[in-house]
Amino acid sequence: MTLTLPALRTRRGTSRARRRPVAVLLSGGFLVVVAAVAALAPVLAPHSPDATSLLDSFLLPGAPGHLLGTDSTGRDTLSRLMYGARLSLLAPLGVVALATIAGVTLGLLAARGPGWLDVLLSRAMDVVFAFPGLLLAMLAIAVFGRGLTAPMIALAIAYTPFVGRVVRSLALQESARPYVESYQVMGFGRLAVTLRHVLPNLTPVIAAQSALAFGYALIDLATLSFLGLGVRPPQSDWGSMIAQAQPALLQGLPWPAVVPGIAVLLTVVAVNVLGDHLGNSVGRTGERS
Amino acid sequence: MSPSAAAPVLEVTGLCKRFGTLTAVDDVDFTLERGASLGIVGESGSGKTTTARILVGLERATAGEVRLDGELVGTSSRRQRVAQARRIQMIFQDPYQSFDPRLTVEEAIAEPLRLHFRLSAEARRRRVAELCDQVGLSERNARALPRQLSGGQRQRAAIARALGIEPAVLVLDEAVAALDVSIQAQVLTLLDQIRRDTDISYVFVSHDLGVVRAVTDTAVVMRLGRVVERGPTEDLLRSPQHPYTRLLLDSVPEPGWDPAAVARSNRALAAAADAPGDLA
Numbered sequence: 001m002t003l004t005l006p007a008l009r010t011r012r013g014t015s016r017a018r019r020r021p022v023a024v025l026l027s028g029g030f031l032v033v034v035a036a037v038a039a040l041a042p043v044l045a046p047h048s049p050d051a052t053s054l055l056d057s058f059l060l061p062g063a064p065g066h067l068l069g070t071d072s073t074g075r076d077t078l079s080r081l082m083y084g085a086r087l088s089l090l091a092p093l094g095v096v097a098l099a100t101i102a103g104v105t106l107g108l109l110a111a112r113g114p115g116w117l118d119v120l121l122s123r124a125m126d127v128v129f130a131f132p133g134l135l136l137a138m139l140a141i142a143v144f145g146r147g148l149t150a151p152m153i154a155l156a157i158a159y160t161p162f163v164g165r166v167v168r169s170l171a172l173q174e175s176a177r178p179y180v181e182s183y184q185v186m187g188f189g190r191l192a193v194t195l196r197h198v199l200p201n202l203t204p205v206i207a208a209q210s211a212l213a214f215g216y217a218l219i220d221l222a223t224l225s226f227l228g229l230g231v232r233p234p235q236s237d238w239g240s241m242i243a244q245a246q247p248a249l250l251q252g253l254p255w256p257a258v259v260p261g262i263a264v265l266l267t268v269v270a271v272n273v274l275g276d277h278l279g280n281s282v283g284r285t286g287e288r289s
Numbered sequence: 290m291s292p293s294a295a296a297p298v299l300e301v302t303g304l305c306k307r308f309g310t311l312t313a314v315d316d317v318d319f320t321l322e323r324g325a326s327l328g329i330v331g332e333s334g335s336g337k338t339t340t341a342r343i344l345v346g347l348e349r350a351t352a353g354e355v356r357l358d359g360e361l362v363g364t365s366s367r368r369q370r371v372a373q374a375r376r377i378q379m380i381f382q383d384p385y386q387s388f389d390p391r392l393t394v395e396e397a398i399a400e401p402l403r404l405h406f407r408l409s410a411e412a413r414r415r416r417v418a419e420l421c422d423q424v425g426l427s428e429r430n431a432r433a434l435p436r437q438l439s440g441g442q443r444q445r446a447a448i449a450r451a452l453g454i455e456p457a458v459l460v461l462d463e464a465v466a467a468l469d470v471s472i473q474a475q476v477l478t479l480l481d482q483i484r485r486d487t488d489i490s491y492v493f494v495s496h497d498l499g500v501v502r503a504v505t506d507t508a509v510v511m512r513l514g515r516v517v518e519r520g521p522t523e524d525l526l527r528s529p530q531h532p533y534t535r536l537l538l539d540s541v542p543e544p545g546w547d548p549a550a551v552a553r554s555n556r557a558l559a560a561a562a563d564a565p566g567d568l569a
Contacts, residue, residue, distance in 0.1 A: 178386040182447075185345045186401045186454060187374030189367060197389045 024277045027270035034267060038085035047076035049083040049236070058253050071241075071256040072248050080241055081263055087237040088264070091148055091230075092217035098156035099217075100210045103163025104199070110164070111171035112194045122168065125161035133158030134220050141229050148231060151224055159213045166209050167202060174198045204278050211275030215268040222264050238264050296359065298323045298457050298490050299344070299377075303353035306339050306514075313339040315514035316353070321458065326484060326491040328501035328508035328522055330537065336514035341462045341494045345379045358457060375405060378451035382463040384443035388435040394446045395421070395431040401454050420449040424479060441472035445479065452483065460492045465500055477503050498541060502526055510534045532558055 037044060046065070053074035061069040061077075068077040110121040133155050140154035141147075174180065175198065183193045224230035225239025236244075238260040245257035299321035306314040314336040321327050329337045342348040344355055346362050355362040357376040381387040388397050398417050402408060408416060421431045424445040435443055444464065451459055461480070465473040481504055484491060495501050501508055501522060508525050510518040510533065518531040529535045536558060539551050 178381050178383060179389050181347055182379070182381060182387040183389075185347065185374065185377075185379045186450075187371040187404055188401075189370070200391055201389070 021277070023273050027273040030266065030270045031274070034085055034263075035089060037082050038089055041079075041082040041086060045076075045079035045082045047079040049075065049080045050234075051075065058248065058256075061255055061259070068259050069255045071245060072253075077241075077256055077259050080236065081238070081260060084237045084241055084260065085263070087148075087231055087235060088218065088222065088239070088267075091152060091221050091237070092214050095152050095155045095159060095217040095221070096210050096214045098153070099159035099213055100163050100206065102156065102160040103209075104167050104206060106160065107164040107167025108171055108194055108199065110168045111175060112190060112198065118168075121164075125164050125168075128158065129161035129165065131158065133216070134223060137220060137224060138227075138229065141224070146229060146232060148221075151221070151230060155217055155220055159217060162213050162216075163206065163209050167206060170202050170205055171198050174201055208275045208277075208279035211271050211278060215271040215275070218264065218268055218271070297321055298358060299492070300356040300359075301340075301344070301353070302356075304340065304343060304350055304355065305352040306336070306343060306348060307351045312514050314343070314350075317509075317511070317514075317516055319509055319516070319519070321490050321492065323457070323490055324484065324488040325507070326493060326505045328505035329492065329494045329511060330496070330498065330501050330508055331511035332496055332537070334513070335511040337494045337496075337511050338462055340511070341379065341460050341492065344458075344460050344492060345377050346373060347379075371405065374401075374454060374456070376456055377458045377460060378454055378456040379460040379462060380444070380447050380451055380464045382466055384440060384447045384467070385435055387447055388443070390435060393432055393434055394426065394438070397435070398431075398446065398450045398453055401450060405454055416453065420453050421446075423452065423483070424449040439472075440468050441476060444468060444476055448476075448479070448483075452489075456489070458490045458492060460494070462494045463496070464493075466495065466497065473500065480504055498526060498537060510537070532561075 046067070053070075056063075056066065056070050056074035057072055059066050059070040059074075061067065063069055066076050066078070068081065070076055071080070106121050106125065110118045110125075113121075136158045137151035137154040140150040144150035171194075180193055180198065183197060184190075221230055222237065222239030222242070225237050226243045228240075228243060231237050231240050233240075241260040242257050242264075245260075248254075249257045297320040301317060301319050304314055304317040305312070317336070317340060319327060329340060331337045339348060343350050344362065349363060357373065360373075360376070362373060362377075388394075392400070395417050398420055399413055402413050402416055406413075406416075417431070418428075421428070426442060426445050426449065430438060430442055430446070435446070438446065464480075465476050468476060477500065480491065483489065484504075491504065493501060493505050505522045507520065508522045509516045510525065510531065512533045518525060518529065518534050525534060526538065529538055532554065536551065536554050539546075539554065
């Protein structure tokens with residue numbers, strides 16, 4: 001086992017690293033474009049996202065001046081999609097940043113700290129892990145009122161074990177490798193070894209896990225907006241666009257809902273493809289002989 | 290550094306280590322003079338690696354003590370930890386696994402220098418080059434990642450890294466066991482040369498009697514955690530007194546080797562010691 005398995009992994013790791021799959025390149029490119037469009041929405045958007053025009057309501061995609069059509073009040077879907085991308089991307093990014101910082105800290109403390117702390121943190125993370133993030137976010141809204149802050153913090157807490165558990169188990173694995181002991185013999189302290197050697201060797205996996213969490217958080221936040229609990233009316237994200245298009249959907253006019261739905265879908269798929277790639281290419285840096 | 294030149298640099302008395310009900314190391318004593326080289330010989334399970342790990346502070350002894358330059362091993366404070374690292378260093382069996390895979394060889398060698406010595410960046414760079422030169426690593430090797438080097442080069446790098454700390458004692462745990470025979474010889478020659486050039490002492494842990502003969506003056510033979518025989522390495526190998534030492538010698542395949550006879554004495558020894566026959 002120990003003789004053949006790492007050899008296989010190494011080979012796969014390097015070949016994947018050399019020629020990045022097309023899907024990965026496409027996903028990366030797509031996300032860069034989405035982020036750029038979100039940042040430059042005021043420049044790029046052909047219309048104001050809030051300009052209503054009842055004469056132009058329910059135009060189909062491809063209508064002159066409205067590339068992706070309009071919704072029930074005649075607002076330009078493309079412009080709304082561009083502006084909506086800002087909150088749709090920023091909010092899950094905030095969630096993931098918080099969850100990653102907390103998860104890495106707790107995971108490393110559990111793996112490299114004293115035994116009782118590991119028991120305590122591991123059980124705590126198991127409990128939070130078993131709790132659906134969306135439910136936690138709705139609870140937070142029930143307690144603290146509508147708005148983005150409360151559900152973002154709630155989701156960050158919910159996703160902390162998603163990062164933390166992986167960091168803990170990999171840090172334990174890493175600690176068992178002789179180089180960690182060799183640094184101990186050389187006189188380095190536990191904290192220094194953890195931060196300078198264990199953590200950097202885990203970064204590809206942490207990045208992968210965070211990317212996956214970003215996808216889930218995006219869906220959760222869109223769901224909250226869809227339920228009318230997240231983003232408040234003057235602001236809008238993709239989730240609230242789908243929610244507002246619901247009545248039209250029932251009238252047999254699917255486009256205003258389908259377009260933001262596709263945006264959510266493509267973004268989540270792209271993030272997942274990138275996350276998977278990062279996770280699989282760990283072999284490059286953390287390669288074992 | 291030492292209080293007196295005559296005092297042994299390493300002194301081990303009544304060392305015991307129990308893991309649950311298993312006694313891995315049982316009342317082991319030995320001393321090591323400055324500049325001397327001691328072999329610890331035995332099969333897997335004889336407690337030799339556990340002994341080595343206690344010496345460098347990776348395991349805590351259940352009983353007994355280890356003194357380095359008169360100081361007890363076993364540290365808590367940062368200052369003690371750093372001071373102990375200056376006295377004893379260890380070379381591990383698998384040279385690749387003892388390096389952080391992300392760091393180049395020269396970065397890895399520079400790291401402990403930063404911890405133990407106040408050197409300017411330029412002086413540190415010179416010292417790294419000097420260490421690489423001392424163990425026979427080229428500049429190109431020094432800039433490589435551990436995975437880009439061969440086993441022998443990695444072990445040279447590990448030796449350079451340990452020497453950089455200028456320890457009084459170097460513990461080598463099966464340090465050449467993972468290398469090809471010809472590379473083994475090169476590394477052993479290097480170790481011998483370093484000992485002649487400096488007053489470093491070696492504790493050489495190995496199951497390989499040929500290797501032990503090449504680099505040690507004295508040796509202890511361990512079996513089931515106990516020292517069963519000790520003495521000058523040459524004498525031990527030429528006229529072993531304990532049946533276990535004889536068995537170890539007979540177990541080396543060479544012309545006239547008789548596996549059946551080895552198995553017989555193995556069984557006899559196990560029966561005599563009233564211990565399970567785990568020597569096969």
